[in-house]
Amino acid sequence: MKPILELRNLKMYYDTQAGQVKAADDVSFVLNEGESIGLVGESGCGKTSVSMSIMKLLPENGRIISGNIFFDGKDIVNFSDEEMNKIRWAGIAMIFQAAMNSLNPVYRVGDQIVEAITAHEPNVTFEEARQRVANLYKLVGLDPERMDNYPHEYSGGMKQRAIIAMSLACNPKLIIADEPTTALDVIVQDTILRELEKVQKKLNMSMIYISHDIAVIAEVASRIAIMYAGKIVEMSDSVVIFKRPAHPYAIGLMSSFPSIRGEKKELVTIPGEPPNLLNAPDHCRFAPRCPFATDECWKQTPSYSEIESNHFVACFHPQNLKKLVNMNA
């Protein structure tokens, strides 16, 4: 399998008047062609910053300090805006967090998708582009006649489908789906996720799912990365993560989110609040909330290492954890 996207020690910081916010710190992972991974974490943990770094759509005060982003074998970190514009949507498309507001209210939905196509494929005529959009509509389960409607005439689910259709418009190699279903009710959520998974399989695209809901991600992603305070703390196959979470935070996550159709478990909440990324400490960032923290944890940052095949964890005490899982179970 060929890697399509590789992040190597990506550091993305925001400069604020209060100081530096380390939104993504030493983030590394590899995504292969046709593979889908999930990026999970609480809100504010830096998952969206990672996705925005990949798109290079950072706000004016955000910048990539160091690290590399290889897309299709090329390091895009130093790409100019013009060069990036060629990669955006044609190479990497995105499904945004707030589908409600992701469509421009003053243009017809169909036209907004056509616009994406004609921007990247200038040789496609308007009619051809419309035909493609119509096909995409069918693909995501929308009536092609709704193409000429305005966003405010769509329901929330329809908008989400339209956005999925839009993300597929240029046949991208990678789609980043940032909380694709958060705003929808549970039933629609599920349908849309299934739809998305189907399309991804069909078109053999790579996917990055971003969500705070590990249960949702686990259904569609083959691998899961768990982020905490700007760092990936654990990454492995979804099955492994579910079965044998190694990082205390991952365990906490498992316990605090019910699966859509999982068996009922007593919920364990993680005490404390996520740390302020502003002037982040040098020690393990989870230490203040960790029931297993030792002096070591308060002194330095644990390294991100492979504890078993394809199972990476950044923790000093991954060993202790299995017991707790058993105890809880």
Place this chain on the structure above:
Amino acid sequence: MADNTNMTVKSVEVKLESPFSIKVRLLWRAFKENWNIFSKSKIGMIGLYIVIIFAVAGFIVYPILADTVWKTTSLNAMVSYNPVTGYDFLQNNPAPPSWAHLLGTDPLGRDVLAQLLYSTPREFMLGIVAALITVVIGTLIGTVAAYFGGAIDTFFMRLADIVLLFPFIPFLIVISGMMQVDLLTLALIIGLLSGFGGITIVLRSQGLIIKSRPFIESAKVSGASDAYIIVNHIIPNVMPLSFLYMMFNVTGAIFSEAVLSFFGLLNIKMSWGLMIYTADTAGYIIGSNIWNYWWLWLPSGASITLLCGAFYFIGRGLDEVVNPRLRKR
């Protein structure tokens, strides 16, 4: 806005324990928070400094100078200098700046600097009285209309439509040209005209937003009276916006007064606008060279511009407090 909301929610909760002092402390904290945002706005701070300089000059420096430096040039050496009647006929008037008259004298031999400073408190008075009337009316009507809706709402909104119809400056010109308008009357007219006009509409829509917030519902459920809710919950939350409009209204009032005085339409004895009017009708402004008698029009014209601009600057600074989306980061 979010900060304020939290603040009020808390104040509802803690009110039961100790009512007044905590409220004051919370208000103080809200003020400090807003001040922090405001003080970061360069434009707002420049405006504030200018206003302070004018206030000091008008309220403190003027009375001192009038009783000392200029007293000798007074018509009646026993009372302090009055720049309305303080003719200095010992020289050719208008005289250019000299040690006796730092900004020269006007065509009638009156000290320009004294006129400038003498008028300053009056401009403040006018601006602030007009703005206060506007804001009090606008806030009351806006919140009441928003809270009760129905016939009251419709009535005041239609009234605002009509008031908005009035061409403001032409209307003031007609009124002041046809009846005797002094500074206080003018403040009243300006205050009423703008109070029933645009500001009500803005504050009403703000009020509607506040009204839909959950804490209003909870206050209602806990049996608070309508008046109590309006006074304690809605008004404090639209206050920052009112304050913002107040600043813009001060600008408007001072500018209107200057224009009306410039046409000699007001029944007042001295103002910045009147100073330019005097110089203009006597023929000292335009001729072979506008700079020949610069001291007759530049100081007063610049003062009008600066003070109007300063309040506008403060308004812009406040805008960033009130409207977080305008904030830089």
Place this chain on the structure above:
Amino acid sequence: MKRFLVLVLMGIVVVGMLAFAGGNANYALLSDVTSLNIWSMLGPNATAWNFYPTLTKYGGLYSMSDLTYQVVPALADGFWTPLEKVTEGGTTMYVTTVKLLKGVTWSDGTPFTADDVVFSYEVPFKLQMPGNWMSNLPPDLFIKVVKVDDYTVKFYTTHPSGNFIYSILMSAIVQKKFWEPVYEEALKQKDPAQYMMSYDKDLLSEPSIGAFTVSQWQKGAYLLDKAISNYTFKGQQEIEYANGAVQYIVPSLNQNVTYYGTPEGTVNHKFVTGPYVDSIVYRIYQNQTAAVSALLKGEVDYILNPNGLQKGFVQQLQTNPNVKITENPSLGFQYISFNLRRYPMNNKAFRVAIAYLIDRDLLANKILGGNTNPLSSLVPPGNAFWYDPNLKAYGEGMTTIERYQAAIKTLKDAGFSWLIEPKIEKGQLVQRGQGLIGPDGKLVKQITMMAPSAGYDPIRSTTALWVEKWANDVGIPLYADLTSFNNIVDAVFNQNFNFDMYILGWGISIYPSYIYDFFSAEQNVPGGFNSPGYDNPEFEKAAKAFLDSTDMNVARQYAFKAEEYLNADVPYIVLFAPTVIEAYRGDKISFAYTKCLDGIQSGYSGYGETSYVKVIQ
């Protein structure tokens, strides 16, 4: 676009040069003309701006000589015959015969005849036209005009009066041929006067009997006056002798007449009537500033303005050597009026004391920087015929301290006293008076003197404050209330004389009939002109006799007598005659004279400056 503009500009320049080559004068008007209709212009729309470009078109039977302001025949042939008493159908009337000049033509070639005269008097009188028409043809004076033959008319009046000459005989003459159809149409209307006054068709083709006619009116921009080529009086010589005689030589009529004496001795002035220019463009500027900068740029040669220019403009204009500036006293005066209906203003000594205190010369020359002319009589010296050089105002020539002393003495002599008496030692006021006590033994309450605020008129407001200071120095509790002009007018003329004292101004006429109007019992009614409430039967008698004399020399003697009463009783304190400052381009145009009452723009002798103005080539 650029090229286009350049071409346009060149076109403008070329056309502009052509226009100047023809001898064109450019005048600035500070307001647009509101109408070209003579009925409306002399009616409700009587503004100086309307008069300047249009009144040159019309004639009058009698006019006034340049500079000396003597009544002289214009379209009439010689003076009117002495008034005779006749009785027709039971009413007593006075009748006079006026002969008309033969050979005078309108610009369309039509001869001027008695028909025009009869028509010009009949229409406004019958239709009761308002404004100047009403004052020109007073209903209590004017009866009718009757045509005797083509060049003779008879005027009927109710009684002899100076106004008969200065108003009736000087009223405007229009062409019957042009206006008769309009008049006939008007008579069919519900309101004929309004129809006449609002008639506005083909007014540009209305024939002129004067030197110019209005040939274009670009509303809001300019009026074009074209010289009349066949103007009858073109080349007329007006020769004024030192002995008072005025000689007129009109070549086109073979006329050579002399009035008021014999044509001998020193010649003071000699004027030859033009027009010397082909046209005059009256450019309309909406404010004085714009007109002044146009004068500086050379766009206009002269600024017409009844009030003259402000001091500042003059200072700005002086920097340009090509701009000539003239200063003349205006025909008008500013004054303090006492309300004689109230105490203590009804006490003559009180008024005299105030009159003593006011040092016009100090005010005008020093405090006001020479912006106005001190004036102490109701008739200004410039109005030479009517001016009485023997009148002396209170305190003339005194120093400030002498004035204080005179005022204090006057008050004391009349029984006034003080709580703290003002004291003068070694030529210094060392103690200001306080608590003036009237002859009745009671404290005099505060007296309010209304005056226009500085914004409206700095001169009068400054004066008011100084009068206040001087009065307060000797203990008179005078308070200067600087208020709006309208407030004063309202209090004085609308609210039954609700005032103590006030400062205002009057514009006056050459013929001083106002001496009667301002102080007569007849006008001592609410809304009347006699605001002081002056009531003196002896004055009344003299003033009435003055008014009723048609012999001007007799009238003058009565006028002087009436003025003496006023000078002694001081119902008014005349303060100043405002200066009329005017400016023109000395390098572009020249006038026959620039030193005259009320300035070049005055037009008391038929808007003379238009027929004298020359363009310097």
Place this chain on the structure above:
Amino acid sequence: MMLKYIGNRILQIAILLVIYVAIVFFLLHAMPGGIKTLLISNPKLTPQAQEAIIRAFGLNQPLWLQFVDYMKNVFTLNLGISFSYYPTPVWNIIAERLPRTVLLFTVATLIAFFVGFASGKSLAWNRGKTTEYVSTVVGIITYTIFTPLLIFVVIWFFGSFLGIFPLNQFLNPDLWIHTRLNAQIIFLYILMTMVIIGAVMLASYTIALRFSHKVITRRMIFYLSSIISVIFSIFFWWVSPVGIYAADILWHMVLPVMTVTIISYAGTMLVMRDSMLETIKEDFITTARAKGLPDKVVRDKHAARTAMLPVVTNFVLSLGFVVSGGVITETLFSWPGMGMTLLDSTLAKDYPLAAGALIFTGIFVLIAHLVVDIVYAFLDPRIRY
């Protein structure tokens, strides 16, 4: 649907107008002194004439009857007879001056709008740069500067110091005295030309939208037809004998238009900047960027297009206030239009003329409100009637 809505709005506007006229009427009648007293105390008029005027103005009737009469007359555009121009009808005076004001201020407002729109757009887009800061401050200064002060300096600098622009009048008499043309007609012709060019541009825009989906072709069609219509009208004026007179008027307009632009562009600019800043934070802008659209397309097509809604409202409303004219601008530039009329009539206590000018402004503002509603419906698909 739309027609019904417009019908409804027109009805509302008629009601508003009645109320507005009523306020103006009663306010002027409530003035101290009042019309009647003023008239009677006018020494220029004899008692007979006063009586005639009182009858003519219907002042001998009870107030409410006068009001009914006045209201009836307003709807037939009979605004009474001016005092200071007696017996000229107010309507004639307004008809004479309206075109001057409308031409001057329409041109100035259009230019100011486009300058403000473009600069506001780029300000928001270049947030945080020095240029943004400087131009915001400059904008606020020109926005709050005391207008007469600015005009004095402009007049001195361009009119006297450089001497390149004509001052003081709206035409050059030296040119015009050789023609019998009425400047009024030329003003109307120029306005007509502007309306025609505007109509052509609107039509070509609509056609371009229908005809092509390519931005470039759309632009080509729009710009070409606009340029052709402008060139054609210039050519038309060029060959016409009166072209030179129109050019003269336009030449005299340069300075006042420039001044009004300086004064009022900043209003548009600041509103546009704020609106744009808010729009930029919207998610659909991120979407547009993520789509790989060029920066300019994101700025113009997505951000500016959506942000312009409140700006357009401001613009159309300010077009409504064009009638009242800049009293200051007109007075100082000696431009005899509606603003000056208002001031002069006020100073002359010419109640009918002042009321007429005010009412006329009101009518225009109301029409502008209607236009705002219609334009909004076109610009914002979320609004449907």
